[in-house]
Amino acid sequence: MSDKMHIKLNVNGEDHEFLAEPRDLLIYALREKLNITGPHVGCDTSHCGACTVTINGKSVKSCTMFVAQANGAEITTIEGIGQPDALHVLQESFREHHGLQCGFCTPGMITRASKLLEENPTPSEEEVRFGMAGNICRCTGYQNIVKSILAAASELNAAQEAAE
């Protein structure tokens, strides 16, 4: 049983087609079949958020989704948010405000934060903490992560106002 399935994903604007077993978890398909290694395997139990990606407009822990469920979906990972030579405002802000130390949780943090700011461009500190509650950091603590996201929100809003 369980023949391989033909899977189609659009990841960061690019179409991919490959064969996978339905039981393959999305995080492993992204990392091992597509070589998209920004999303990390942290706890592998849907607690830590290091594997967070955006799927059809939802922040999802990709360790708790079968690749079969994602078949046909549009996915954004950290690779689709910014590039080393063109950082996203959130990435610049994490660097500026020391929002990371070892960096392991950072792709999930920034991917989740980008969706949070899309849904709520002017969050309070409490709303940032509540909205980021599905992501765990084991080294810097959360103070600077929250500071980074609030600063990025201000900057994005200032840029928005300047454009109008």
Added chain:
Amino acid sequence: MIPAAFDYYRPKDVEGVIALLQEHGDDARVLAGGHSLIPMMKLRMAEVPHLIDLQDIAALKGISIDGDTITIGAMVSQHELINHEGLQSAAPILREAALQIADPQVRYMGTVGGNIANGDPGNDMPGLMQCLDAQINLLGPDGTRTVAARDYYEAAYMTDREDDEILISISFTAPTRGYAYEKQKRKIGDYATAAAAVQISKLDGKVAVASIAMTNLSDIPVWSQGAADELVGSTCDTATLKAAVAAMLGDIDPTEDNRGPVAFKRHVAGIILTRAITRAWDRA
């Protein structure tokens, strides 16, 4: 962690789901948000040879508010529940409860139907549905039937639903004003040490009608008519709160686990219920 292999199906309508359930019996399970089932499959505590994904079935989606009857499709996510404006005014206790479930990512995936159908004593929606006197709508080979949430739960993970039925929606009458969902948990993402759902309506300065249900304090949710009866006719004064808590403590049956010993859980249950009644009364 890699689960055992399975065949995957994504039917377009409920008839397709029922046909698969009839064909494969208890070798088949339906998949809603998957945030209870997939972890169990990864741990190989659940083996599902035939997995039926419900994500494409339009009939299981949507929230309708028709007069004072509210119907919520099984595949409505906690995130959708939280952000539905009509529901926020018609039944604000749902949003208050859903915001205390898991974390943001899990709430995008986790569904109302999954939370209710799973039968895990830690799930928050079953107790809430009992508080609201919701009706659970099931579909099987012989058509639909409706079961009261207060009669639905038999034991942990055991409900009135048959193997070839699926939960399609829940419906309830819009509750009256005073409400509170109060939950004590050890950390974000944990199930409740104790949680209480309370609805209170007021007439001439006194409690007219009350409904109280408790979560994760027995192997099924506990609707405590005794606790609610204590409130009726009162002004929720201190003596009444104590009597309601005593009645509730007579109905729950917690067991010791990593959330604490029985005495601690009973203590927390009393505090949580007192807070919930106080807040619901303030809002009534």
